Amino acid sequence: MQIQVAQLDGIELERVRLRLLSDGMPVRDLIRPEVHFFTATTETGAQIGWGGLEVHGGDALLRAVLVNPVLRGIGAGRALVDALLEEAARLKVTSVWLLTSEAEGFFSALGFAPTHKSLAPPAIRNSEEFAWHADSHAVCMRRAVA
Numbered sequence: 001m002q003i004q005v006a007q008l009d010g011i012e013l014e015r016v017r018l019r020l021l022s023d024g025m026p027v028r029d030l031i032r033p034e035v036h037f038f039t040a041t042t043e044t045g046a047q048i049g050w051g052g053l054e055v056h057g058g059d060a061l062l063r064a065v066l067v068n069p070v071l072r073g074i075g076a077g078r079a080l081v082d083a084l085l086e087e088a089a090r091l092k093v094t095s096v097w098l099l100t101s102e103a104e105g106f107f108s109a110l111g112f113a114p115t116h117k118s119l120a121p122p123a124i125r126n127s128e129e130f131a132w133h134a135d136s137h138a139v140c141m142r143r144a145v146a
């Protein structure tokens with residue numbers, strides 16, 4: 001699937017942040033400068049979903065990857081994560097980390113491997129995302145960026 005990603009800022013970022021917040025996602029801090037948040041669309045402009053990278057030096061935390069429910073199961077999620085990994089490489093990131101409760105299989109298929117939360121760098125461990133999942137059974141995963 002061909003998709004395009006574009007970084008959001010200003011009022012558009014706030015609009016999406018409020019929407020994701022109302023869906024119960026941990027996105028209060030999305031407007032911090034280290035968070036690069038993207039919208040994904042098809043070539044024809046249809047909205048596919050969103051996702052972000054919270055960048056701390058050579059490490060980044062994958063944030064709020066979400067595909068529009070009516071477009072799931074047709075490769076949009078894979079295309080979105082691939083595009084975010086390309087953005088990570090452009091930002092000189094060498095390791096991407098994430099926490100997931102329900103999509104470990106999805107991320108495994110994309111090259112992420114389970115690891116222990118304690119192995120994440122301090123800036124990642126101190127993120128809103130890690131605080132949100134402090135008492136959950138979410139799996140921590142990591143992938144090197146080529």
Ligand SMILES: CC(C)(COP(=O)(O)OP(=O)(O)OC[C@H]1O[C@@H](n2cnc3c(N)ncnc32)[C@H](O)[C@@H]1OP(=O)(O)O)[C@@H](O)C(=O)NCCC(=O)NCCS
Nearest residue numbers: 064065066067072073074075076077078100102103105106
């Ligand atoms: C997880 C999510 C992004 C997947 O998006 P999607 O567009 O349905 O994924 P794709 O169609 O690209 O699927 C790619 C592969 O992953 C598999 N897959 C998709 N969701 C999966 C899941 N939750 N668990 C395990 N495997 C999954 C697909 O079967 C497919 O496998 P295949 O290549 O062998 O056919 C989407 O379901 C979503 O937005 N979920 C809610 C938010 C969420 O959980 N985000 C992740 C944590 S930040």
